Amino acid sequence: MSSLDDLYRRVIMDHYQNPRNRGTFDDALTINMNNPTCGDRIQLQLKIEDGIVVDARFVGEGCSISMASASMMTEAIKGQKVDEALKMADLFSRMMKGEDVEEELDELDLGDIEALSGVCKFPARIKCATLAWKAMQKGVSEPEETK
DSSP states (O other): OOOOOOOOHHHHHHHHHSSTBOOOOOSSSEEEEEEETEEEEEEEEEEEEETEEHHHHHHHEEOOOHHHHHHHHHHHHHHHHHHEEEEEHHHHHHHTTTTOHHHHHHHHHHGGGGGGGGGGHHHHHHHHHHHHHHHHHHHHHSSSHOO
């Protein structure tokens, strides 16, 4: 195992064992999603004001990839304009599909999220990694349907 793979594994385990933005709050857009193939589930809450994600939290149950991805995503989108959060989601989705997104990663810093890049080698785990991102996309695209 390369030192980069080891670093990525440690980053993922840190977010899984010490999730950021875990919890709930009142008066927020709430999106519930699950992955029926493995049982991962998430409840994502977003506070959006003037087109900016001012806060994001989640609760849920799932594998280390799913919960770490939710932790990383909530950190990354807080303070971002909704369209920037959606760009991040699109970039992350393409990264999970194994597309070459190296140039875009330089422009749009995903931070710890890059640690999940190796997940694309394990097709069964891609849905785990993208669950929180799909919840966020659904919430900002269809807010009236997710309340």
